[in-house]
Amino acid sequence: MKKNILITKVQRFSMNDGPGFRTNVYIKGCGLKCIWCHNPETQSASEEIYWKKMQCEQCGLCLDACPQNAINPPIPPEEARKEGSSYHKIKKERCDACMKCVDVCPYGALERVGLPMTVEEILEEVESDRVFYDNSGGGMTISGGEPLTQCDFVEMLMNEARKKEISICLDTSGNGPWGDLKRLADKADIVLYDLKHLDSDEHMKLTGVPNERILANLINLSRNGSKIWLRVLVIPDYTDSYAYHAKVIDYLNRLDRPVDRIDLIPYHNWCEDKYAWLGRTWPMYEYEALANWDVEPIMEIYAEAGLNTTIGGSGFEN
Ligand code: SF4
Numbered sequence: 001m002k003k004n005i006l007i008t009k010v011q012r013f014s015m016n017d018g019p020g021f022r023t024n025v026y027i028k029g030c031g032l033k034c035i036w037c038h039n040p041e042t043q044s045a046s047e048e049i050y051w052k053k054m055q056c057e058q059c060g061l062c063l064d065a066c067p068q069n070a071i072n073p074p075i076p077p078e079e080a081r082k083e084g085s086s087y088h089k090i091k092k093e094r095c096d097a098c099m100k101c102v103d104v105c106p107y108g109a110l111e112r113v114g115l116p117m118t119v120e121e122i123l124e125e126v127e128s129d130r131v132f133y134d135n136s137g138g139g140m141t142i143s144g145g146e147p148l149t150q151c152d153f154v155e156m157l158m159n160e161a162r163k164k165e166i167s168i169c170l171d172t173s174g175n176g177p178w179g180d181l182k183r184l185a186d187k188a189d190i191v192l193y194d195l196k197h198l199d200s201d202e203h204m205k206l207t208g209v210p211n212e213r214i215l216a217n218l219i220n221l222s223r224n225g226s227k228i229w230l231r232v233l234v235i236p237d238y239t240d241s242y243a244y245h246a247k248v249i250d251y252l253n254r255l256d257r258p259v260d261r262i263d264l265i266p267y268h269n270w271c272e273d274k275y276a277w278l279g280r281t282w283p284m285y286e287y288e289a290l291a292n293w294d295v296e297p298i299m300e301i302y303a304e305a306g307l308n309t310t311i312g313g314s315g316f317e318n
């Protein structure tokens with residue numbers, strides 16, 4: 001069993017990932033590649049480096065420090081910062097993640113993404129906010145990336161959190177073996193389950209994987225009696241029509257046991273910088289973020305169907 005795994009970050013005071021105030025543990029690594037992913041730094045299971053071009057003065061110290069010749073030579077900062085510039089500091093194919101460049105950068109332009117952490121180290125951070133959990137009904141949310149990619153470690157983390165009486169939410173795309181999902185779901189108070197697209201071909205196009213296993217796991221979870229908060233993505237041009245959501249409602253009505261809550265998650269684009277820092281292009285750069293009021297008419301059809309629904313998934317709504 002692994003003693004530690006790569007964690008992208010441990011984020012305190014989240015208010016939209018389960019009830020109350022939560023500490024989110026973002027596991028690094030995911031089998032899906034959603035085109036709207038707002039946490040692209042969690043997709044790769046390897047350590048990565050952000051290069052923040054607006055902070056880079058092109059001093060060249062990182063170039064001197066790199067043993068792998070993985071740093072591009074300096075160019076004038078204003079050229080590197082120009083919108084649409086294809087210049088990126090790090091040649092990813094050569095980098096072995098030694099982090100020597102991060103250590104020498106005097107301007108904070110390089111940042112490590114992904115830190116190996118043990119169960120004890122994670123829980124120490126999580127426990128520091130216990131008073132907020134007690135006052136708000138909050139706890140720890142294990143997210144990603146995809147927790148199912150590190151099932152044994154996550155189970156160990158859940159076991160230890162249980163001993164400390166910390167409430168647990170599992171945030172998953174459901175893209176894994178049912179046996180693994182059941183192991184984790186049975187230890188969680190609530191499963192936050194993503195519904196990205198009902199149609200398998202569309203799902204494949206949008207996430208890189210088909211959805212048969214994911215939908216089968218949702219049916220299994222429902223039969224298992226797990227408490228489910230279903231996160232239904234609202235993505236412009238893909239999942240923002242009434243007809244699509246009418247199909248979702250019809251599908252949910254056919255589950256053996258209704259889901260406990262539906263959270264409509266409007267598309268946003270606050271992640272654009274992170275793509276640039278990783279040297280990647282934000283696939284949905286042409287799309288404006290949706291506001292809550294854009295999604296309200298969709299929420300009404302869920303309400304008319306008698307389904308307990310929020311927009312955004314606040315942990316302070318019933
Ligand atoms: S050390 Fe930092 S500021 Fe200097 S070139 Fe490298 S990334 Fe830019």
Ligand code: SF4
Nearest residue numbers: 066095096098099101
């Ligand atoms: S992490 Fe190491 S190998 Fe990668 S670019 Fe920085 S110094 Fe070079």
